[in-house]
Amino acid sequence: MEHGEEPSLCAESAKVIARTRWKLLAKVLHKTEKENDESSSHHLVVPTTTSRELYGLFEWAESESKVFWQDNCGQWLQCRSFNHPHFSLNVRFLINQFSIDELTGFNNTGNVCVWPSEEVLAYYCLKNNYVFKEKAVLELGGGMTCLASFAVAKTSDAILVACTDGNPASVENVKRIIEHNNLSSTCPITAQVLDWKNESSFREMESMWDVILCADCLFFDDGREALVDTMQRITTNNGLILIMAPRRGRTLDAFLELCQGKFDIYLDEEFDGDVTLSHQKKLLSSDYNSDHNYPLLVQLRKR
Numbered sequence: 355m356e357h358g359e360e361p362s363l364c365a366e367s368a369k370v371i372a373r374t375r376w377k378l379l380a381k382v383l384h385k386t387e388k389e390n391d392e393s394s395s396h397h398l399v400v401p402t403t404t405s406r407e408l409y410g411l412f413e414w415a416e417s418e419s420k421v422f423w424q425d426n427c428g429q430w431l432q433c434r435s436f437n438h439p440h441f442s443l444n445v446r447f448l449i450n451q452f453s454i455d456e457l458t459g460f461n462n463t464g465n466v467c468v469w470p471s472e473e474v475l476a477y478y479c480l481k482n483n484y485v486f487k488e489k490a491v492l493e494l495g496g497g498m499t500c501l502a503s504f505a506v507a508k509t510s511d512a513i514l515v516a517c518t519d520g521n522p523a524s525v526e527n528v529k530r531i532i533e534h535n536n537l538s539s540t541c542p543i544t545a546q547v548l549d550w551k552n553e554s555s556f557r558e559m560e561s562m563w564d565v566i567l568c569a570d571c572l573f574f575d576d577g578r579e580a581l582v583d584t585m586q587r588i589t590t591n592n593g594l595i596l597i598m599a600p601r602r603g604r605t606l607d608a609f610l611e612l613c614q615g616k617f618d619i620y621l622d623e624e625f626d627g628d629v630t631l632s633h634q635k636k637l638l639s640s641d642y643n644s645d646h647n648y649p650l651l652v653q654l655r656k657r
C-alpha cells in the first residue's frame with residue numbers, strides 16, 4: 355500500500371472525483387430528457403442505465419421476446435453473462451428524474467447506474483460461486499441492482515442471500531427484481547434497508563453473515579468508519595468480506611487503515627484474467643481513468 359500522501363493531494367483528488375461524478379450525472383439527466391422527447395419505446399440507450407465505464411463482462415439487452423418494456427419509473431433490461439450461459443436476469447433500472455437535493459445526497463449514487471465495481475464483483479461471484487456454498491451472504495450498499503447478490507442467489511448453493519442498501523428507493527427496486535425473476539424459488543433471498551450509520555438497521559444481525567459483499571462503497575469519507583464497524587459486527591468469526599473498489603485517490607488506503615487490527619487483509623490488483631484483459635484494452639484509451647474506475651479486490655477475514 356502507498357501511504358503518506360499529502361492531505362492537499364487527497365483534497366485535490368476528491369475534487370476530481372466530484373467533477374467526474376457530476377459530469378456523469380449530467381450525462382444521465384441529459385440522455386433521460388432526450389429519450390422522453392423522442393417518446394419512442396424502441397429508443398433504448400443502454401448507457402442511461404448501465405455505465406459506459408463497464409468492463410463488458412455482461413451483455414445488457416432487450417428482453418428475450420425482443421419487446422422492450424418500461425413501467426412508470428423503471429426500465430427493464432436482460433443481463434446475460436458471455437462466459438456463464440446459465441446466468442440470465444431481468445434487471446430493472448430506475449429512470450427517475452433526480453431533483454437537485456437527490457443528486458447532491460450521496461445515497462443516490464446507487465440509483466444512477468451499475469458501477470464497474472458491482473459488475474466486476476458479480477462476475478467474480480459467478481466464477482467463484484463455490485465460495486458461497488452453504489453460506490449466509492449479505493451485500494452492503496448494493497444500489498438499485500445488487501447484481502453481485504443475484505449472481506450468488508442464481509448460481510451458488512448459498513443458504514440465504516440478503517440484498518441491502520441505505521437508500522429505500524434502491525431497495526424497493528431490488529424487491530421488484532426479485533419478484534419479477536421469481537428468485538425466491540431458487541434461493542431464500544431478501545431485500546432490506548441497512549444503513550451503516552444507523553445501528554438500529556443492523557442490530558439484530560450481530561455475527562450473522564458468513565460472507566459480506568460490497569462494491570464501490572469506500573469513497574464516502576463520512577461513512578467509512580461506520581462501514582468498517584458494520585462489517586465487523588455483522589460478520590461471523592472468521593467470516594469473509596469480498597470488496598471491489600477502485601483505488602480512487604487515497605480513499606481505498608484510508609479504508610484499509612481502518613481495517614487494520616480488526617481483519618486479516620488481502621489486496622489483489624490482478625485477480626481475474628478476463629477483467630485484466632479488459633482493463634488493459636481500456637488503458638489504450640486516453641478517456642480511461644483507471645484510478646477512478648479499475649476495481650481492486652479486497653478480501654477481509656474477521657479475526
Ligand SMILES: C[S@@+](CC[C@H](N)C(=O)[O-])C[C@H]1O[C@@H](n2cnc3c(N)ncnc32)[C@H](O)[C@@H]1O
Nearest residue numbers: 461464468469472495496497520521549550570
Ligand atoms: C457508488 S454506489 C454503489 C452501488 C452499487 N454497489 C454499484 O456499484 O453499482 C454507493 C452505494 O452506497 C450506498 N450507501 C451510501 N451510504 C450508505 C450508508 N450509510 N448505508 C448504506 N448504504 C449506503 C448508496 O446508497 C449507494 O447505493
